[in-house]
Amino acid sequence: MKVAIIGAGIGGLVCAVSLALEGHEVEVFEKEAGPGGKARRIAVSGTEIDAGPTVFTMRDVFDDVFAHAGERLEDHVILTKAEVLARHAWNDSEHLDLFADQQRSENAIGQFAGAKAAAEFRSFSQTAARAYAVLEDSFMRASKPSTPLALSWRIGLGRLSDQLAIRPFSSLWNVLGRHFSDPRLQQLFGRYATYCGSSPFEAPGTLSLVAHLEQRGVWLIDGGIHALAKALQALGEKHGVRYHFQASVDAILTHAAHGTPALSLANGERIGCDKIVANCDPNALARGCFGPKASKSVAPTPERERSLSALVWLAEAQTSGFALTHHNVMFSPDYIDEFQDIAEGKPPADPSIYICALDRDAGSGVELATGRERLQIIVNAPANGDTHEYSAEEKDQCTRAMMRSAQRCGLRLEDPLPHHLLTPNAFETLSPSTGGAIYGRASHGWAASFRRQAARTKIPWLYCAGGATHPGAGVPMAALSGLQAARSLMEDRASTPRFHPAATAGGMSMQSAKTASTP
Known part of the structure; x- marks a missing residue:
């Protein structure tokens, strides 16, 4: 055939x-x-920089693909398991690392927000693990269920507690609010909704399973x-x-x-x-x-059901201040306002930013040796790439807003920042008829x-x-x-x-x- x-x-x-x-x-x-x-990778001033996804999880999916061909994944790409899953910041004094070792994460959360927060994280981790276990074979690795009843059959009609554990009828934000009394942790784990281009205020609580997916392992791939x-x-x-x-x-x-x-x-x-x-x-x-x-x-x-798009800066620049690891997240002071801006069809005025420091590992080390480094910086944006043309002035405003967010958290970026900026217009060109919706x-x-x-x-x-x-x-x-x-x-x-x-x-x-x- x-x-x-x-x-x-x-x-x-x-x-x-x-x-x-x-x-x-x-x-x-x-x-x-x-x-x-x-x-893909895009050349910026002669340097190749990753312009797409940077987080690699569920390695076993690819292990199986290569094993089916009689090969080993590690013979084709160089893989390193991340010690630090991500480094998070709210300002220049509030920083929190999550680790591959769950006990280290729990200890770090305890030091950051107190013993109660550590206990809440432990409880949340159990909930996320259960949701993942319920849906891994019945949903993620299976053909699409046609109806909720079909999914219930796969899970098992007698396993009502498991079906309720995936929290499909509550928003992720509300589920996290019941788990965490510290709003910073609610915001941190709410970010996982953006992994599939969604708002934590509208996505189902089921997406809590992403936390467990990362806890199972995040790997860095050379290249x-x-x-x-x-x-x-x-x-x-x-x-x-x-x-x-x-x-x-x-x-x-x-x-x-x-x-x-x-x-x-x-x-x-x-x-x-x-x-x-x-x-x-x-x-x-x-x-x-x-x-x-x-x-x-x-x-x-x-159009109303499109996922998020993004503003993506690709840069090779000098940095100072905040100690970057490979994956870094710097949060806005008001998550509700941030997603309200996007819902109104405009880039957030005070955005959260994700920074992948491509030349740094994901260990506990805090400093790059010397010189310039490759960065991919992402801000969530509306999927309006087919209806709105981002002007040079608007791009500059977005760049300034991104750099203010970085500076608030203690990261100083080279200014002016040498970069190439991808807008929803670019993602619409790559994936026509989507408005630049990435997911x-x-x-x-x-x-x-x-x-x-x-x-x-x-x-x-x-x-x-x-x-x-x-x-x-x-x-x-x-x-x-x-x-x-x-x-x-x-x-x-x-x-x-x-x-x-x-x-x-x-x-x-x-x-x-x-x-x-x-x-």
């Missing part, structure tokens, strides 16, 4: 490997110059998540996957004569196949980015998970993968979506009688220098 995959993001790369290992002929078509999708993407590409090539870069797909078609699917490329080529996997935001399909046929395959995402549909309300696109679409030969599909956003979730797409495709093939007219056996691919596999 010949499968065409649109997009070489993490979901598409994992799907390609999985299908190739089952003996299928797989070709991947990517409009960018290399693999990774959002896990960043982009290095993982390149390792997956190499693994696919070893097993026969062909990759075509700078090969933009204009349309998904059906062959008029015999109804088999095909891709129409921007260079005029037509690629015949048996199945197609779209590793993109499903809204791109729904809004006609791949032609009228594909627009009928999935439901569109309403697909927002996880707002108890029913959000059931509205997320599944691997199967309304067209029997077209499947979806990627962080905007089930089970959701994030590097491991995107990988799980790729596995789900491959599994669904193979299950459907096994249960459907096969008939291929002799004229189309082997497909219709016509190779050219422009779409030939990139070495």
